Amino acid sequence: MNRITSQNIETFLLQNYGKSIKTASTIELYNAVSRVALGCVADKMYSNSGKKRAGYLSAEYLVGRVIYANLYNMGEIDTVRKILEEKGIDLEKFEEIEDLALGNGGLGRLAACFLDSAATCSIPLDGYGIRYRYGLFKQSLVDGFQTEGADDWQRFGDPWSIRREEDVVEIVFGDQEVKAVPYDMPIIGYGGDMVNTLRLWQSEPKVPFDFIAFNDEKYSDAVKEKNRAEDISRILYPKDDTYEGKKLRLKQQYLFSSASLQDIVRKLKRAGRSPKDIGEYYSLQLNDTHPVVAIPELIRILVEEEELSFSTALKIAEKVFAYTNHTIMPEALEKWDVKLFKAVLPKVYPYVRKINSSLKNQLKKLNIPQEELKKYSIIEDNKIFMARMAIYATHSINGVAQIHTEILKNTALPEWYKIYPQRFNNKTNGITQRRWLALANQELSSLIxxxxxxxxxxxxxxxxxxxxxxxxxxxxxxxxxxxxxxxxxxxxxxxxxxxxxxxxxxxxxxxxxxxxxxxxxxxxxxxxxxxxxxxxxxxxxxxxxxxxxxxxxxxxxxxxxxxxxxxxxxxxxxxxxxxxxxxxxxxxxxxxxxxxxxxxxxxxxxxxxxxxxxxxxxxxxxxxxxxxxxxxxxxxxxxxxxxxxxxxxxxxxxxxxxxVEDIAEIEASYNPSALIEKNPRLKVVVEALIDGTLRDEGTEMFQELYDSITEGASWHKPDHYYLxxxxxxxxxxxxxxxxxxxxxxxxxxxxxxxxxxxGSFSSDRTIKQYAEEIWQLGNK
Incomplete structure (x- = not known):
């Protein structure tokens, strides 16, 4: 690996900004250090050892600020600190740079930790997701209320990403065709020996500007398709309480799922390998239900483009895909309206139907009674149940903590566990100690x-x-x-x-x-x-x-x-x-x-x-x-x-x-209002919501909270979460x-x-378990 020097930082600044380290702004200095560091590892990003690889398909990557973690893992953080200190600059100035917040919470942060751990543990794992134009949102508090603004994380540039124009793929929706353009970020393992890749897809128009419409003074029409295409990767989790919002979410999920699969199939062909052997060279982990549309999409590609039979393609998909479940709550397990799905993905829907038919045939062979088939069905009541498809058409279903996995097996998905017990397994989540101790708490890590x-x-x-x-x-x-x-x-x-x-x-x-x-x-x-x-x-x-x-x-x-x-x-x-x-x-x-x-x-x-x-x-x-x-x-x-x-x-x-067992015992008879009336301490805090002690400025927010506890609200029963x-x-x-x-x-x-x-909560431990027990990575 090449080393970072004062000279190559100075050279970058001079060539790009006409400045020196001492005269450069924080942003210019950040971009210079980042680009020089990227140059030191870029050659390792694309060196394929020939081993079987894993791919992590996730709608979220909550990476955070990358410069410190990358420099630390490269072993260059002290070098850069010294270079800057000699010019009178504090490395901590880079804290002014925005986080890379392409995630909402634990799901996205877990994905980021897994990528770090895989590279550190020499596990060939690449991430695939969406390069959202804006992060989740920037939160402000105004008079105690949350307000949202755009999280424009790219406004200072994106020096850690490489645009790969040669790897663009086309994505076809029912009403639109777009380009998916990949941007690659290096995932640097500790010590710098292995560098994996996070490939994020950006949606762009096939024709960015309608010259004729513009000349005809139809200015909005001239950029209409550009805006429609860019909307797909504009923000994480667009509001989806309307038809158009749901449609946009489904397009997002298909964009990165299809683009990633097309990319992998193309790589196999470039290496002289047959796509029908994809299971020998790739294992793909579905991080929750967001990328589950990848299952029928891979089958479609294998049938329509590689001319395999449906049954062969389904077996290949089962070998390739594994599914991580992150929730037992029904409202979080995705379901798509059939009409919407057919309109957005008309070429994919027939394969969802075929998967469902295959499932029904298998259930009959297993002698599942007719009256029980409904709870397995992938298409039921004009809805497509994505978690059911993930369970049926993959070879592994894992929970993310011991108690969670037991709940999946015994309470949430017992009918599936009954027929596929060998598929269920636990992989307790983890965190990377390099980010969350060595970097975040340098004083404690030094003491240890x-x-x-x-x-x-x-x-x-x-x-x-x-x-x-x-x-x-x-x-x-x-x-x-x-x-x-x-x-x-x-x-x-x-x-x-x-x-x-x-x-x-x-x-x-x-x-x-x-x-x-x-x-x-x-x-x-x-x-x-x-x-x-x-x-x-x-x-x-x-x-x-x-x-x-x-x-x-x-x-x-x-x-x-x-x-x-x-x-x-x-x-x-x-x-x-x-x-x-x-x-x-x-x-x-x-x-x-x-x-x-x-x-x-x-x-x-x-x-x-x-x-x-x-x-x-x-x-x-x-x-x-x-x-x-x-x-x-x-x-x-x-x-x-x-x-x-x-x-x-x-x-x-x-x-x-x-x-869990206590709640199951009292669930049917639970009466929160009786508890409130019986306990004065409870009564006074709950009544504070509506007795004027606390002010919600006429929004009725506190009344609604009170009602959700005492009467239930929307789909909730009273005090649904047993406060x-x-x-x-x-x-x-x-x-x-x-x-x-x-x-x-x-x-x-x-x-x-x-x-x-x-010690057992390191993501290094978790990712090794995925690699050995689910992906079965080895030399190929």
């Missing part, structure tokens, strides 16, 4: 390395050696010092970005994740209100001051989630304006939460809130990041929380609430943790035990 060496950077299980330091007073003191330093740094960052001052002697209690009802930010808010009233009433005494930090975005059309954001900000105002309580409590909702913000918050957190309703969070990865950095989990027995407490010990965390059921146990568990924080040594020991037992 002085005690056990640097082997943990590529083998996180080595953290287990830290357990022997549990009684080491000096080390425990150093752990506390690092945590305090990270809290100070976060407080300074929040003051700079939000204009809010935080007392760093407070406990930092953190809930950072996508805003969704099942993640129960509302339960957190109610609990904070309970503590507020408890302190005012004198019921809660000797309370250790706490700042509650939230970071979350609500989908633009998700009214109830937006109401929760407003509620949290109203509770913040209530506490801030109360001189009796504001000495003990503070609530901070940070704006525009993203990967870079997470890199500041995660190392500073004392408490990690993982409070989803048992049985709803497939895994979670934020819980792993916070654990790795020494935060203590307050959580339900849900997702990867189960494995976290198995590894680190329940005594070193705080578990509360109903479990009232878990409320008292949650509040009391939080108070127990609060009292424990009065003993700094005890907390340092608990923190150490979490760090030392985080």
């Amino acid at each position: 390395s002085t005690k056990i060496g640097e082997g943990w950077i590529t083998d996180l299980s080595q953290l287990k050696a830290l357990e022997k330091l549990k009684g080491d007073e000096e080390f425990l003191h150093q752990l506390r010092e690092v945590k305090q330093l990270k809290k100070n740094q976060l407080a300074a960052y929040i003051e700079k970005n939000e204009g809010i001052k935080i007392d760093t002697s407070f406990i930092f209690d953190v809930q950072i994740k996508r805003l969704h009802e099942y993640k129960r930010q509302l339960l957190n808010a109610f609990s904070i209100l309970d503590t507020y009233y408890g302190i005012k009433e004198g019921r809660i005494k000797d309370f250790k001051p706490t700042v509650y930090i939230f970071g979350a975005k609500a989908a633009p059309g998700y009214f109830r989630a937006k109401g929760i954001i407003k509620l949290i900000n109203e509770i913040s105002r209530l506490i801030r304006e109360d001189p009796v309580v504001n000495k003990f409590m503070q609530v901070v909702f940070i704006s525009n939460y993203n990967v870079s913000y997470a890199e500041k918050i995660v190392p500073a957190a004392d408490i990690s809130e993982q409070i989803s309703t048992a049985g709803t969070e497939a895994s979670g990865t934020g819980n792993m990041k916070l654990m790795l950095n020494g935060a203590l989990t307050i959580g339900t027995y849900d997702g990867a929380n189960v494995e976290i407490v198995q590894q680190a010990g329940e005594e070193n965390n705080y578990i509360f609430g109903a479990r 009232m059921l878990d409320f008292i146990d949650y509040c009391d568990t939080r108070l127990r943790a609060n009292q424990d924080f009065k003993d700094p040594r005890l907390i340092a020991e608990k923190s150490l035990m979490n760090i030392a037992n985080a």
Whole structure:
């Protein structure tokens, strides 16, 4: 690998901007360093070893700011820091550059971690997705309400991507034909030995400008097709509560699925291999249901372009594809209206029908009773069930945490597990320690390395050696010092970005994740209100001051989630304006939460809130990041929380609430209103939504939240996520943790035990399991 030097940075700046390192702007310097670094690894991006490769098909890649991770993995971060320091420039200036936020949450961040781990572990894995023109959205808080703006991540350029014009493919829809143009980003493994590729497709028109229409003064018509084509890859998850919105989403999914398959088939042919042997050379992982349309598309390509029989093509698809399920919630398992699907993808729909017919024939051979066929059917009630197609036409279905996989097998998909038990398997999610410890918390990683060496950077299980330091007073003191330093740094960052001052002697209690009802930010808010009233009433005494930090975005059309954001900000105002309580409590909702913000918050957190309703969070990865950095989990027995407490010990965390089996037992008779009437603490916090204590500025948001709990709303039954059921146990568990924080040594020991037992949550472990147990990668 070539090295980065001061000279080649200077040369790039001179040739492109006519400037030197000292005179270049931050953006120009960022572009120069990035392009020079890319030049050092570009040759490795396209060196195919001849081994069987895997492809990761995902609608999301929540990459974050790439420059630091890439320089770190290349072993060049200290070199670049020194080059810049000699010119009086701080490497941290690059924090001004926007995140690459082509994802919504854990699904997209997991994809990014997997790519990093695969390259580090010498696993040939390429990512495929969409190069959205704008990221998710830029969130602002105005009077406590979320407002959205365009996340124009490309406005400073995109120096880490290479446009590959020679690999353009055509995509045909029922009403439109477009070009899919690939942009390749390097995925650099730690040490720089392996460089895989993330190929993102951008939708562009076949004819970008209608000259005749323009000359006829039809100016809008002249660029109509350009705009229509570019709309397809303009934003992640366009609003889909209308026909046109659903149509656009389906086009997005087909764009990157079809383009990726066409690309792979073409590569096989260029290498002198037959597409019918694609299963010998590629394994393709479907990250949730978004890319499942790839199944009938591959079959279509093999039948129509390679002249294989349908039955042969179906067998090939089954060998090629594997499916990761990320949710058990029915509303998140995609279904497409048949009429819409046929209109958008008329050439693909016949193959969906053939797959469905093949399934029915197989079910008959398995003697499945006629009355049970409906729950398997891929096409039913004028809808296409994508998860069912994924289960039938792949060779592997994996859950992403032990409890999630058991729920899939026993509760969510038991009929499928009954006929295909060998296909179901678990791959507990993971995170890359290089991003989430080595880079995000350099002080802690340095301390760890002085005690056990640097082997943990590529083998996180080595953290287990830290357990022997549990009684080491000096080390425990150093752990506390690092945590305090990270809290100070976060407080300074929040003051700079939000204009809010935080007392760093407070406990930092953190809930950072996508805003969704099942993640129960509302339960957190109610609990904070309970503590507020408890302190005012004198019921809660000797309370250790706490700042509650939230970071979350609500989908633009998700009214109830937006109401929760407003509620949290109203509770913040209530506490801030109360001189009796504001000495003990503070609530901070940070704006525009993203990967870079997470890199500041995660190392500073004392408490990690993982409070989803048992049985709803497939895994979670934020819980792993916070654990790795020494935060203590307050959580339900849900997702990867189960494995976290198995590894680190329940005594070193705080578990509360109903479990899956408890909820199943009371589900039919559950009456949240009776619980509210019976418990004064519950009643006062819920009534605060409508009694004037909290203000929603006439939007009726708080009334709607109240109704969703007491009466049910939209498709919800009352208190669909059992906030009232878990409320008292949650509040009391939080108070127990609060009292424990009065003993700094005890907390340092608990923190150490979490760090030392985080080894199994490395995405290196997870991706090796995918490679060995699902993809069966080997020399070809």
